[in-house]
Amino acid sequence: MYVSLIRKVFVLVVAAMLLGISGAAIGQSSIERNHAGSWFDPAAPGHGLNFQLLPSRVGLLYWYTYDQSGRPIFLYGQTRDPIPINATSVVFETFYLEGMRFPTFNPISLQRARWGEMTMSFDGCARASLFFLGGNLAQMQNAPTGTGTIQLVKLADQDGVECSADGAVSGIWSGQVLRNGLSSDAFLLMSSDGLSALIEPNSDRAGTGTWRVDSNKVLGEWGVCLTGQSCVDERIEMALKPQLSLIGPIRRGQIPSGSIALRRDPSNYLQIQGGDLTGRYSNLKGYSATILSGGGFQFSLSGDCRLSGALNQPILGKNIFKIEGAASGCSQGSTFSGLAFGSDRATPGAQSELLLAVRLGQRTVLGAALSREAERLTPSNVVDTQSLSYPLAFVSGSVTGFPERVQVTNLATGQTAEWPIVAGRYKALILLKEGKNNIEFDFGGRKQQLTLSFVPDSLPVKRVRLIYYLAADGTGELDGPPGSDRSVQTAVKRMQTGALLLQTFFAESYRSSRERQTGVPGLPRKTFHFAKVDGGLPVVEIVRSTRLRQQILGENNDNSQFGEIVDRLYSLDRQAGRVPDDFAYMVRSGIATLDSVTGIYRGGICLGSGGLMGAGVGVCHGANLVTHASSVSTVPWHFLDDTPIDSRYIVDDSRALRNYFGSYSATLGGLLHEFGHALSLPHTNTGVMASDFSYINRFFSLTEVQPDGSNLVITRMNELPYPQEVDWWHPDSVRILETSPFIR
Secondary structure (H helix, E strand, O other): OOOOOOOOOOEOOOOOOOOOOOEOOOOOOOOOHHHOEEEEOOOOOOOEEEEEEOOOOOEEEEEEEEOOOOOEEEEEEEOOOOOOOOOOEEEEEEEEEEOOEOOEOOHHHOEEEEEEEEEEEEOOOOEEEEEEEEOOOOOOOOOOOEEEEEEEEEEEEEOOEOOOOOOOOOEEEEEEEEEOOEEEEEEEEEOOOOEEEEEEOOOOEEEEEEEEEEOOEEEEEEEEEEOOOOEEEEEEEEEEOOOOEEEEEEEEOOEEEEEEEEEEOOOEOOOOOHHHHOEEEEOOOOOEEEEOOOOEEEEEOOOOOEEEEEEOOOHHHOOEEEEEEEEEOOOOOOEEEEEEEEOOOOOOOOOOEEEEEEEEOOOEEEEEEEEEOOOOEEEOOOOOOEEEOOOEEEEEEEEOOOOOEEEEEEOOOOEEEEEEEEOOEEEEEEEOOEEEEEEEEEEOOEEEEEEEEEOOOOOOOOEEEEEEEEOOOOOOOOOOOOOOOOOHHHHHHHHHHHHHHHHHHHHHHHHHHHHHHHOOOOOOOOOOOEOOEEOOEEOEEEEEOOOOHHHHHHHOOHHHHHHHHHHHHHHHHHHOOOOHHHEEEEEEEOOOEEOOOOOOEEOOOEEEEOOHHHOOEEEEEOOOHHHOOOOHHHHHHHOOOOOEOOOOOOOOOOOOOOEHHHHHHHHHHHHHHHHHHHOOOOOOOOOOOOOHHHHOHHHHOOEEEOOOOOEEEOOHHHOOOOOOOOOOOOHHHHHHHOOOOOOO
């Protein structure tokens, strides 16, 4: 019977549950030093026991468990008398301890109360059962209670006192096979249910079969193949030595054909699931494998042979997996089965390996040792040492491998934020300080750096002023549900973050629109620049009307309010000796509100108009600023926030999505649309100067929550809601912006 194969020195899937293995029955044995060690229940990992046998043959048992509240504790058991030589079970008087506090270990405060009894019955030195009965709530309020039986397997032996042949044979073994006078590296996988796999990477041999224990010997039978060629049947008879080595002859029929010498390889004891191995693996022979986050498995051989299936649950909770599935384009068969062994990244950045042995048809075994391909993060819109004239960098690109997020740290400022990775793509925003900034990307334990420089625009004229416009008696506080942060201070932060996003969006989207329309790649980024900055960040100026809020709301005329705002801004410029034509204005009105008593929305305004050479005013209300991000690091989560709009507290301005991110996107993009009018842009039938501004979230996001709860994956093709790729800036808009003195 063939089964499967694997390679590499990795884990020792200890736990000797020799279930379903033929051969001599393994009965109970007297309790000796090799019974001592760590034990656990494979069906319920997360707690375990440690059994110690003292030289006096007094037994100690520690159960690392939890109290009734889920807090970690341990129960302590001790035998009243020395354990008899021929005993196969042990009764421990068990105690619950409490009172001492970390790290002030004062023995006077220790309280010890009798808990009950634990009985450990051994079936060999690697299998046992635990019967427990205890817990007196009158004496111990925090102690666990109950009775039951747990089936245990050995997790780890004590150094130099390992189990004999009736113990934990399962696991990974490594060493050499000698055939025809030639030695070859060999790796042997022994699963707990009697399956075995052999791989000899140097000679390109692989084999799958079965194993069993007979007295002090481990007997194996397998079919060994040169990869892709016919197989021969081999048998081994390996003696298990005291230090857990396997040594013995190899026979074909009755004819000796070589020998094998292996040692147990305990290099990886990790409990992992198939999803922990996600990544792409390959070797120099052209084989490759991909493990998906859900445990899906794909194996590609040279040529057209492809295997697709899934990693089943790990054997005994360790990183040995049965694999099975369908084969396509393989002449040897249409289905496969086998074994896989792999490491997760025990050390971040370490090279991980995947060992595979699969049986195709009746007589073909394929084996492979594969290395995880290095994960790389590749920016697609910026290059190393790039200089930007604005402080908020937008970096997007691809990631090889399967990390779910990337942590981005500006080493120049110490600011860190996490950004999602979807379908191998990422988008990130990094706030730069003036000068050179070293950016570190940490994804799945890998780290890469990118250098970006912020060199502010030096021209003193034709700049943008960021305004929060309030009534004469306005507080600047926002509409919003109870418990939300509606303060004027946070409103200013939300405006500042939004202005940074619009400045960066303009630089990136205007460049891509120009490149597509001209067919010229590599055009420079151009954007608008703010008149008042602090460390490169736009300063929000608070400007007040000469009228009270109720006067403006009572009038409830957006055209009148817009005209008043324009007159007020220009009047203040003239009073300060400024030339109004040197500025374009980006304004949030803090006057609009939703009346919580009547449910009537008043004072809402989103209007814009251009002045001389585009020196105009663009205004959009701030009635739902509470849905906007107040810092760059929270932008992706705000663009995914599908919290329903509570129409008692916030006006629903969300392009019919009726949620927070829809409101955020529509009113952030709405301000840019009105500011476009301030730059003398007319309406167009597509793009920002149409109604497409309300999809601005898709530029910064990788997914969008749909009304039915599903997630739409955002690509360049569906950033705007058209069947074909459409530019953010219509050609008519681009022609006007090319001559604008505010865009440089």
